[in-house]
Amino acid sequence: MRTEVAIVGAGPAGLLLSHLLGLAGIESVVVETRSQAHVAARIRAGILEHGSVEVLTDAGLGARLRAEGHRHRGIYLQWPHERHHLDFVALTGRGVWVYGQTELQKDLVAARTAPVFYEVAGTRLHELTSDRPYLTWTAPDGTAQRLDAEVVAGCDGSFGPSRAAVPAGERRTFERTYPYSWLGILAGVAPSTDELIYAWHPNGFALHSMRTPAVSRLYLQVPAGTDPSDWPDERVWSELALRLGDGERGWRLTPGPITDKSVLPMRSLVQAPMRYGRLFLAGDAAHIVPPTGAKGLNLAVADAALLARALTAALRERRWDLADAYSRTALRRAWRSTHFSWWMTTMLHATGDPFDAELQLSQLRWVTSSRAGATGLAENYAGLPLAP
Numbered sequence: 012m013r014t015e016v017a018i019v020g021a022g023p024a025g026l027l028l029s030h031l032l033g034l035a036g037i038e039s040v041v042v043e044t045r046s047q048a049h050v051a052a053r054i055r056a057g058i059l060e061h062g063s064v065e066v067l068t069d070a071g072l073g074a075r076l077r078a079e080g081h082r083h084r085g086i087y088l089q090w091p092h093e094r095h096h097l098d099f100v101a102l103t104g105r106g107v108w109v110y111g112q113t114e115l116q117k118d119l120v121a122a123r124t125a126p127v128f129y130e131v132a133g134t135r136l137h138e139l140t141s142d143r144p145y146l147t148w149t150a151p152d153g154t155a156q157r158l159d160a161e162v163v164a165g166c167d168g169s170f171g172p173s174r175a176a177v178p179a180g181e182r183r184t185f186e187r188t189y190p191y192s193w194l195g196i197l198a199g200v201a202p203s204t205d206e207l208i209y210a211w212h213p214n215g216f217a218l219h220s221m222r223t224p225a226v227s228r229l230y231l232q233v234p235a236g237t238d239p240s241d242w243p244d245e246r247v248w249s250e251l252a253l254r255l256g257d258g259e260r261g262w263r264l265t266p267g268p269i270t271d272k273s274v275l276p277m278r279s280l281v282q283a284p285m286r287y288g289r290l291f292l293a294g295d296a297a298h299i300v301p302p303t304g305a306k307g308l309n310l311a312v313a314d315a316a317l318l319a320r321a322l323t324a325a326l327r328e329r330r331w332d333l334a335d336a337y338s339r340t341a342l343r344r345a346w347r348s349t350h351f352s353w354w355m356t357t358m359l360h361a362t363g364d365p366f367d368a369e370l371q372l373s374q375l376r377w378v379t380s381s382r383a384g385a386t387g388l389a390e391n392y393a394g395l396p397l398a399p
């Protein structure tokens with residue numbers, strides 16, 4: 012087989028890139044280790060930045076998002092006895108959209124025009140520094156496959172083969188792990204809030220998010236390595252009630268049936284550069300952020316948009332300047348999001364150190380009382396331009 016762009020990974024980065032290339036008349040083929048059902052069912056992020064929604068809308072992918080998603084003006088930040096609303100629209104002119112990654116994934120699959128091969132095994136990337144790179148893999152029926160291309164896009168996450176295909180001497184990896192995780196639940200109950208609540212509490216961070224008018228998504232900070240079976244449903248709801256301030260100023264948290272419970276590790280990772288010869292990395296293959304800033308999916312959308320533009324210039328006009336600038340441009344944005352995610356994470360998570368706790372509360376008071384402080388948060392949460 013031959014194509015113009017061989018894409019490794021059929022998550023949002025890979026499928027959006029394929030879609031954007033298709034709009035520009037560029038052929039691609041996507042390979043994916045997992046089954047289509049597995050990729051579709053993965054519970055991931057739920058927040059799209061203003062700029063991400065613009066990219067999706069321009070690509071003809073905005074109809075269901077705008078009909079079924081929910082635009083939020085901002086978020087609530089709280090700590091015991093105080094809850095403050097930050098109005099991103101008033102502060103920056105930009106809001107965010109609540110739309111599950113699972114929904115976006117469905118839209119991308121429905122809009123797909125390029126072939127996608129699922130459940131492939133042993134994907135390998137070859138000849139990346141030549142102008143004839145290729146992929147090999149084993150199909151589900153056991154046959155050996157080869158795909159020749161002009162460019163390979165690695166959109167296969169931090170555990171996929173693309174990131175590792177860059178020789179050790181040609182890459183730097185920057186990493187931060189955190190001593191805590193998030194216990195996440197999906198619950199079949201209407202959200203108890205109109206917009207997301209980020210809560211600081213001495214017992215640890217809690218977040219009240221949502222997916223639909225009938226489905227809530229909530230998180231609790233737990234120690235790294237926590238086993239979800241240590242958290243029976245009643246314990247989850249009583250700890251959420253405590254940390255989110257149930258009963259304060261008349262606010263109530265309504266519990267409901269928990270349909271999913273899992274523990275998410277918190278880590279940050281950046282691999283640089285995001286290009287090696289004809290291999291370009293996009294999304295989680297190049298960077299992982301802790302979920303506190305809601306940036307992971309947005310970075311994937313931004314990378315796909317930038318890369319599609321760069322590859323269109325390279326393959327249609329034989330102009331490689333945007334491709335040459337891709338890594339630098341994408342990494343600038345990735346580091347901004349990495350900093351913001353680290354900042355939100357360290358401002359909101361309990362460390363057990365009273366000095367940290369006082370600094371966090373002081374920072375929260377400043378961010379919620381100073382227009383400059385609030386605008387900084389709002390700009391990073393809702394308003395990063397595509398190519399800063």
Ligand code: PHB
Pocket residue numbers: 055056057058207220221228302303304305
């Ligand atoms: C989510 O809804 O899953 C979500 C929302 C905001 C975050 C992280 C996760 O910061």
